[in-house]
Amino acid sequence: MRPALTLLLWVVLVGGLAVYMNQRTAVQNAPHIDLHTAGGQFAMEVTTTFPLEPDPFALRNGENDDAQALVVRVNGRDVLRRTERVEAGLPIRVESISGLTQGENEVYVEANPPLDMAGKSQAVRVRVLQDASVIADKSLWSDQGNKIAAAFGVRVETPHPKERDAHGH
Numbered sequence: 001m002r003p004a005l006t007l008l009l010w011v012v013l014v015g016g017l018a019v020y021m022n023q024r025t026a027v028q029n030a031p032h033i034d035l036h037t038a039g040g041q042f043a044m045e046v047t048t049t050f051p052l053e054p055d056p057f058a059l060r061n062g063e064n065d066d067a068q069a070l071v072v073r074v075n076g077r078d079v080l081r082r083t084e085r086v087e088a089g090l091p092i093r094v095e096s097i098s099g100l101t102q103g104e105n106e107v108y109v110e111a112n113p114p115l116d117m118a119g120k121s122q123a124v125r126v127r128v129l130q131d132a133s134v135i136a137d138k139s140l141w142s143d144q145g146n147k148i149a150a151a152f153g154v155r156v157e158t159p160h161p162k163e164r165d166a167h168g169h
Contacts (some may be wrong), residue, residue, distance in 0.1 A: 038130075038156040042097040044079065045127040047073060050113040050118070050120075052086040072107040072126070075099050097128075099154050108151040109140055118145035128154050 054067035070092070072080035076101050086092065113122045121144050128136040135155040 011068045011165075015086055032138060032148045035099045038100045039046070039158065040101045040131045042100050043129045043132075044072065044074075044097055044107075045125075046070065046080065046094075046109070047091045047125045048086070048088055048122070049124075050117055050122045051088045052082060052112045053112055054083055054085075055112045056115065057146060068110070069112050071110040073106075073110075075101070075105055076108075102156055102158055105156060106151050107138075107154055111148045113142070113147060117139075122148065124148050126152075130156065131149070 022132050035136070048070075052069040054069045056067070058067035060067065066083040068081060068083060068084040069086060070080065071078065074097060079097050079099070080092065080094050082092070104108045107126060107128065109124055109126055111122075113120075122142045124140045126136070126138050126140065127134055135156065136152075140148050140150045140152070142148040
């Protein structure tokens with residue numbers, strides 16, 4: 001009786017899956033999204049309330065696979081990566097950031113505090129600048145003893161040309 005019940009269960013499960021796979025409609029391709037690169041010169045400043053240290057628990061797969069102290073990504077592309085110790089309060093500035101598009105963009109930050117600061121909450125301040133004007137200023141906080149790993153959105157608008165007065169100035 002048990003082998004017959006097991007066989008019946010397999011037939012129902014595998015048969016149901018086969019019927020589902022044969023009857024479902026073909027998956028349509030996602031619509032093409034036309035991304036326009038944002039105009040202007042972009043920069044970023046990252047300032048931490050704690051000294052940055054490489055992650056002591058990071059897995060290393062090869063010779064050039066160093067543990068990261070700080071990683072910043074914009075739309076999935078690395079724009080800043082530090083493997084050495086950086087003192088607290090010193091702004092780290094990245095000039096000429098590429099990859100930002102008009103509309104919504106994502107900035108991901110991962111920062112590792114030292115182990116001796118495990119009982120304290122920490123923060124990272126990230127400023128995104130477009131043509132020397134701040135377009136985003138975000139502070140990211142950690143839970144006590146955890147590294148900071150967070151993402152936030154940055155909206156980039158097209159710069160408007162300066163309006164002229166009645167005299168053309």
